[in-house]
Amino acid sequence: MKKIVLLFSFLATINAVAQEDLPSVDLTTIDGSSINITEATKKDNVVIVSLWATWCVPCLKELDAISDVYEDWQDETNVELIAVSVDDSRTVKRVKPLINGKGWDYEILLDENNDFKRALGASTVPLTLLIKDNKIVYRHSGYTPGSENELYEKVKEYSN
C-alpha cells in the first residue's frame, strides 16, 4: 500500500513538472532515410502526428475519415498530418502499398522498433497529437467516429 501511495504522490509531482516537449526520436522515412521527429514537425503551423499501424482498424478508420476532409482542412488552416506507423518488421512491408492503395496524402514515417511510441508512453494506437513549436498541445488516444471533428476544432484553436 505504501508503495502505491508513494507511486501516486510521485505521479502527481511528475505531472506538475512534466513539460509537453516532443521527445527527440529518430524515425525512418518511407524511402529508408533517417529523420528526427522534431525536424519533421518543424512547420509554420500546427502539425497533427498520428501513431497508427496497418493492423489497427480504428487507426485506419481515423486516417480514412481525415483523408476524406483533409483537403478542406489544409485549405482552411494549412495543417499537415504526419502518420507515424508503429508496424514492426512483420507488417512494415505492408505500409507502402496500403497508403498508396488508400490514396492518403499524409507524410508517412516509420517507427519500426517503437522507440517513438515508447517515448510517448503510448501503450495503444491510435494516438493523435497536435504539435506546435515542438510542444504537444493536445493528445487523444483511441478513435470513435466523429472524433476527427473534435481534433479539427483543436487544430483551429491552435492555428495561427
Next chain:
Amino acid sequence: MKKLLFLFSIILSTVVFAQDTGSFYGGFESNTQWLLDDEGILFDAPSDQLRSNNYFQLNYNLGKFTAGIQYEAYLPSALLGYSPVYDNQNGIAHYFLNYKDEKLDVTGGYFYEQFGSGLILRTWEDRQLGVNNALRGIRVRFNATENLDLTGIYGQQRNGFEVSEGTVQGVDANYNLSNALNLETVDLKVGASYVGRYQDVNGNDTIPDVVSAFGGRLDFVIGNVYGGIEANAKSKDVIANEGQISTNKLYDGTSMQVNVGYAQKGFGVNGTFRRLENWSFYSDRLAEGNVFNQQILNYVPALTKQQDYLLTNIYVYNSQPRLIIDSFDQRAGEVGTQFDLFYSFKKDSWAGKYKTKIAANFSYWAGLDAEYNVENAFYDAKFVGNGSRLFRDFSVEVKNKWSKSLNTVFTFQDVIIDKGVSQGGPVGTQGEIHAYIAVLEATYKFGGNKSVRAVAQHLFDKDGEKNITAEDGSFIDASRIDGNWAGGVVEYNFNSNYSLYVADSWNYGGQGEEHYYNIGGSYTKGRVRAAMNYGRQRGGLICVGGVCRFVPTNTGVSANLVVSF
C-alpha cells in the same frame, strides 16, 4: 536500488542547478484481473484470484542527455499465461542513460535494438505478450559518414528481473549506396550484421561456447517498384527442448527473406517470401522454444495478415523456425509466401459515390521438406520442396462509405491450419482444420460524436462435425473445442471519450456449445485511458505482431489504466 538512487540524484541535481530544467516524460500502465470460478466453461479460478501487471516508466531529458527507469510490479501474481519468472515480483526492471548528438548515440543500461528485419537480432517490449528482452550493457551508434552508420552492442539479455546467462555482442552497419554513387533514379541501401552469443559450457567441450550469426541485406526503390532481400546464417549449435539438450549433434541454421512491391496512388501490391531453417536464436541455449518467448534474441513473426475480429482470430498461424528431430515429432523450419493487394476505387465510380476500398491477402506456409534419420539425429532439407502445409489463408476486405453517417466493412476469410500449429503437439501429422469466416461490420454516426458499431460474424468449420463425432454419432474428441461459431459485437460511443460494448462468440457447433461473452467500457481523455471488462476469455493463442503466447480459458473481471505524461 543503489543504481536508482544514483540516477535520481543525477536527475535532481541537474534540475536544481541547470538553467534549462529539461523535461520529464513517461507513463503508468496497470492491467489487473480478478478471476472467477465458471462452471459453464469448466474454469476453476486459481487461489491467487487477483493478478496485476503494473509498469511505471519515467524519463528525463536534458539537452543531449536522457535518463530513464521502468519500475514493474506483478503483484500478487502476474496475469494468467505470463511467464512464472514475473510472479510476485517487483522492482526496477529497466534503466538507461543516453547521450545523443548528431554523430554519436551512446546508451548504457538497458536498451532495445533491431538489426535489419529482426531475423538476426531484435530486443523489444510487448506488455500484452509479456515480452521484454532488452539487453543490459552498452550500445554505441555512430554516423561515421553521411552514408554510413554503425551500431555496436554488448550486454546480457533481460530475463524477468534477472539477466540471462549468455553474453551477446553485435555489430550492424548500414550503407547508402545510391547516395555514395550519386545514383538518381535508383535508391539502394545495403546492410550487414554480426551477432555472437557467448555462454559458459561448464566443462562440456562437445558444445560450442560461442555461436555466431552473420547476415546481409539489400533494399532498393526504383520508381514505383521497391523491394529487398535479407539472408542470414548461424554457426553450429546444439538444439534443445524444454530445457534439455535434445541430441549429441550440432546444427547450423539459415534464414532468408525476399520482398517485392509496387505502389502508385490508389493501388499497391506486395509479396514476401521467407525461408527459415533451424532459425531459433536465444541468449541461453537451453531456453529454445520456451512458450513464454523469454530470452529470445531474434524476431520471427508469422508473416500472415493480422486479423481484427473475434472469429478471425481463432485459427492464427505461429511461425515454425525450430529444428526438432525425435521419434514422434520432426521439423526443420518453414517456407512460404504472403501477398497483399490494396485498391481504392475513384470517387463517384460504379462502386459508389464515395471511395470503395479493397484489401486482399493470401499466405501459404509449409514445413520444410526434409528427410529425417531419427536414430542418427540427422536431417536433410530441400530449399523449397513440397513440405506439409501448415497454414493457408485467403482473405478479402471491402470498405464502403454509403453516406456521411454510414460505413460498412465486409470481410471474408478462407483459412486452413495444421492442428499441431493451432493446438499443440507434433506438426504436419495430426490433420488440418478448414474454416470459412464471414464478417459484416457497420458503423452509424449520429450527430454530436455519438455512434454505434455492430459486427456480425460466422465461422463455418468445414470438417467440424467429422472432428467431434464418429460416423456412428458417438463423441470422439473431447479436446477439440470447435465446429461452427457465431459471433457479434455491439459498441456504443457516447462521444469520443466514453464507450460501452457487449460481445459474444458462441461455439454452437462445439461440444459444450459455450458462449464466450464479454461486456465492458472505456474512458479516454488526453493522457488517460481506463477500461473495464467482464467476461470469458477463449483459451488459445494470443498473438501480437505475429508472436503468440498461450492463454488458458478463463473468466473474470479486468481493469486497465494507462496514464502518460
